[in-house]
Amino acid sequence: MMLTRVLMFTGACVALVPLSMTAQSSGDPLAPPNPSPLQSATQSQSSTASQISPGATRVARNTPPQDVSGETGASGGSGDSPAQKMQDKTFLKDASQGGMSEVQFGQLAATKGSDEKVKAFGQKMVTDHTMLNNDLKPFADRAGVPPPAGLKPEDQAEFDKLNGLSGDAFDKEYVSFMMKDHEQDLKDFHSELASTGDPELKAVVQRGERVIAQHHRMIDRIGASMGLVTTPPSH
Numbered sequence: 001m002m003l004t005r006v007l008m009f010t011g012a013c014v015a016l017v018p019l020s021m022t023a024q025s026s027g028d029p030l031a032p033p034n035p036s037p038l039q040s041a042t043q044s045q046s047s048t049a050s051q052i053s054p055g056a057t058r059v060a061r062n063t064p065p066q067d068v069s070g071e072t073g074a075s076g077g078s079g080d081s082p083a084q085k086m087q088d089k090t091f092l093k094d095a096s097q098g099g100m101s102e103v104q105f106g107q108l109a110a111t112k113g114s115d116e117k118v119k120a121f122g123q124k125m126v127t128d129h130t131m132l133n134n135d136l137k138p139f140a141d142r143a144g145v146p147p148p149a150g151l152k153p154e155d156q157a158e159f160d161k162l163n164g165l166s167g168d169a170f171d172k173e174y175v176s177f178m179m180k181d182h183e184q185d186l187k188d189f190h191s192e193l194a195s196t197g198d199p200e201l202k203a204v205v206q207r208g209e210r211v212i213a214q215h216h217r218m219i220d221r222i223g224a225s226m227g228l229v230t231t232p233p234s235h
Helices: 002-027 037-050 054-062 082-112 116-142 153-163 167-195 199-225
Strands: none
Touching: 082 116, 082 153, 082 167, 082 199, 116 167, 116 199, 153 167, 167 199
């Protein structure tokens, strides 16, 4: 009886051993536990960071921020200094004043001139200087130059003098005045063309200079035909 019990106990122990081993192998208590979601995210970031080279990090750190404001620089698109901007403004003021005077004197010559060449020249002044005034007006507006209110005192005095003349006396006085006036205008346009840094204004001034140079040659030829002393063109 005793021997039978011992044999039964031993068999039971032997039967329990495979079950214990099976439970250990299925649970694998020696394997590291599964990482938590927070640990997985941390490990993923560390892996990504390790793939970025130190050189790339330095480049990103040292690259200056891009300027998305559209500015071309402290001096603006034209690159002009404050002094040059003031010179442009002065030129635009004088050109607007002079252009208006040319139109008014031209209207007077087209009406009162006795020589057909004088009348034709007066009409050309009205046409050409009206166009030139329109070309320069946007730049004058942008620079804050108001349109001229009237003739300058010295021009008004000349206009009144011409208004009191007629015939050959009128023609010679008008032509003589235009010869001196266009000589000065040509100098002013040539100086502005050489100095301004505004490319759009420069293009308009260049066209205006060509027109005024043509006027200068025309009025000098008319003056020469009348025996008046002509002035050599400045450009």
